Amino acid sequence: TPIRILICGGGNGAHTISALASSRPNVEVNVLTLFADEALRWKTALGDDHIVIKAHYSDGTQGEIRGKPRLITNDPAEAMKDVDVVFFVVPAFAHKQYFEAIQNYINNDTIIVGMPGQAGFEFQALSSMKRPGHSAILSLDSMPWACRIVEFGRNVEILGFKDILGPSVIAGTGNYKLPPLQYVQRILGEKPNLQPVDNYLAVSLMADACVHPPMMYGRWKDWDGTPLSEKPLFYQGVDEIQEDLLSKVSDEIVATAKAIQQQRPELDMSTVIHLFDWYKKYYPDQISDKSSLRSCMVTNKAYNGLVYPMKSVDGGFVPDFGYRYTSEDIPFGLVVMKGIAECAGVKTPTMDIIIEWAQKKLGKEYIVGSTLSGRDVGSSRAPQAFGFKTLHDLCSVL
Ligand code: NAD
Numbered sequence: 579t580p581i582r583i584l585i586c587g588g589g590n591g592a593h594t595i596s597a598l599a600s601s602r603p604n605v606e607v608n609v610l611t612l613f614a615d616e617a618l619r620w621k622t623a624l625g626d627d628h629i630v631i632k633a634h635y636s637d638g639t640q641g642e643i644r645g646k647p648r649l650i651t652n653d654p655a656e657a658m659k660d661v662d663v664v665f666f667v668v669p670a671f672a673h674k675q676y677f678e679a680i681q682n683y684i685n686n687d688t689i690i691v692g693m694p695g696q697a698g699f700e701f702q703a704l705s706s707m708k709r710p711g712h713s714a715i716l717s718l719d720s721m722p723w724a725c726r727i728v729e730f731g732r733n734v735e736i737l738g739f740k741d742i743l744g745p746s747v748i749a750g751t752g753n754y755k756l757p758p759l760q761y762v763q764r765i766l767g768e769k770p771n772l773q774p775v776d777n778y779l780a781v782s783l784m785a786d787a788c789v790h791p792p793m794m795y796g797r798w799k800d801w802d803g804t805p806l807s808e809k810p811l812f813y814q815g816v817d818e819i820q821e822d823l824l825s826k827v828s829d830e831i832v833a834t835a836k837a838i839q840q841q842r843p844e845l846d847m848s849t850v851i852h853l854f855d856w857y858k859k860y861y862p863d864q865i866s867d868k869s870s871l872r873s874c875m876v877t878n879k880a881y882n883g884l885v886y887p888m889k890s891v892d893g894g895f896v897p898d899f900g901y902r903y904t905s906e907d908i909p910f911g912l913v914v915m916k917g918i919a920e921c922a923g924v925k926t927p928t929m930d931i932i933i934e935w936a937q938k939k940l941g942k943e944y945i946v947g948s949t950l951s952g953r954d955v956g957s958s959r960a961p962q963a964f965g966f967k968t969l970h971d972l973c974s975v976l
Contacts, residue, residue: 581755582606583765584661585647586676587668588616591693593734594725595667597629599765600645607647610657612675617652623731624650632728633736658683662755663691663762669902670696670910670959677706684713687752691762692717696906697785697914698959700748700778704975705964712975714750714758718743719781722770740770744849746778748975776846777976779838779918783831783850787911790903792827795932796820797886798897805894813881821872826928827912828853834919834926841922841969845976899939908936909958913944917960920950921969 581604585596588611600607611617628644635641651657658664658680666673673692684690684707692699695717703715724737747759754761763772775781793812796819816824835850857865857874864880867873875881887901899905912933919926925948933945943952944960956963966972 580604580606581663581761582608582661583663583665584608584610584657584680585665585667586610586680587666587672588613588620589668590726590734591667591721593629593727593731594631594723594736595665595693595765596647597631597645597734598643598767600629600647601643602645602765602767605765607645607649608657608659608661609647609650610652610654610676610679611650612652612654612679613672617650620731621650623729627732629732629734631734631736634738636739636741654679655683661688663689663758663765665691665693665765666695666699667693670699670906673699673702677702681706685752686711686713686750687754688713689752689754689758689761690715693722694718694720695746695781696910696959697782697787698910698917698961700746700782700975701914701959701961701964701966711751713752714754715748715778716745716758716762717778717781718745718772719775719784720786722766742773743770744775744781745772746776746781747774748778775849779845779972780835780847780849782918783835783847783915784856785911785915787907788827788831788915789824789853790907791912791932791936792823792928793820794886794897794899794903795935796823798899799935801897803896805891805896806888807894809885809888809895812884812886813875813878814884816872816875818872821870821875823928823932824853825871827926827932830919830924830926830929831915834915834922834924837922837924838918838969842973845973899936904936904939908933908940909942909944909954912936913950913955913958913960916945917950917958917962917966918972921961921967921972923969 585592596609599605628646631643633641690703699717700715723739728735832852835847839847854871858868864878865874866877887898888895889898916929930948937944942954946952
């Protein structure tokens with residue numbers, strides 16, 4: 579019998595997984611997009627045709643993958659009919675909207691996948707379900723591929739497949755058609771290979787979001803408002819101040835993991851490592867100088883030419899503080915890590931300074947002094963926003 583999945587979203591990742599999953603035998607794909615008229619536009623653009631993926635494989639060869647979803651809709655009830663697995667493939671700020679739309683159709687046997695989840699996905703997911711009996715929640719630590727839409731609704735390109743991903747799995751209490759991890763691997767195919775980490779806290783603490791805010795703060799904290807004549811290099815322009823901030827934030831994250839491990843020896847937090855070690859581990863061939871954290875970033879080929887998010891104004895460029903490096907990576911990133919640290923009883927002076935600065939740019943208040951007690955905590959994905967206040971609370975859902 580066929581299995582049926584739902585893809586939530588309509589961007590690069592949603593196009594890619596929709597086509598890829600539909601190309602697999604006995605897999606039926608529904609797509610739900612709630613964004614403006616995107617569902618109608620996609621349906622119209624595709625007509626009776628298949629979505630075509632141009633895939634670039636790591637051995638240098640290219641291939642074509644074709645797949646056609648059975649349904650593209652903006653109607654949650656129709657979208658969720660007989661669905662076993664729901665993939666959330668939208669930026670983190672949109673997760674809540676999709677959970678609210680489908681929560682009445684989620685049951686204990688539904689598998690929920692954040693692709694990627696980003697820090698705090700589990701809290702959002704759990705709060706949308708009827709606890710304590712709840713379904714499986716998988717959170718992928720990144721998108722399985724670098725991918726982009728070439729022609730909306732019709733053509734997409736996979737620029738590269740990740741070799742390995744380290745998802746977290748909260749098994750839940752459902753009766754699944756296939757074990758959750760096996761199910762997702764079957765949809766993705768051979769690559770990336772899913773090698774689960776021990777628990778969701780370890781994934782939340784290692785999210786990309788721990789890099790962008792310290793970089794933004796370090797670069798712009800003393801900026802006097804004068805436009806720049808060109809966009810400065812992001813990773814390749816790291817200076818000693820930024821390196822020090824990144825390193826201190828990383829120390830606070832590792833200290834949080836250690837404190838959790840100490841209080842809960844049954845959890846394995848060993849995948850939470852310092853950023854310097856992370857670079858050496860995940861970019862073994864792309865970094866030419868591994869002598870320091872700064873040199874790892876400056877000499878990383880994967881980062882060639884990437885610049886700061888900037889807006890054009892009269893006289894040049896000014897930093898874009900509304901870009902996801904702050905607007906997402908604070909409420910769905912650093913604030914979540916701060917919240918986990920607070921549950922574990924760990925102080926985070928450097929994170930606090932960065933959140934304090936960024937929240938002003940965003941017109942929000944998450945932190946007051948060194949505690950997560952600002953008026954906007956409820957709109958962040960910190961555990962505290964969902965009633966998780968202690969390590970005991972965080973572990974109660976494992
Ligand atoms: P995307 O930018 O293509 O997503 C755009 C989609 O998000 C839109 O098509 C729409 O469906 C939805 N959306 C946008 N604005 C919205 C709004 N205001 N309200 C509701 N929905 C809205 O995203 P993507 O490239 O598919 O990536 C999804 C996530 O994965 C992002 O967080 C991204 O940073 C991350 N990621 C992507 C890649 C990649 O190669 N594409 C790689 C690594 C990580």
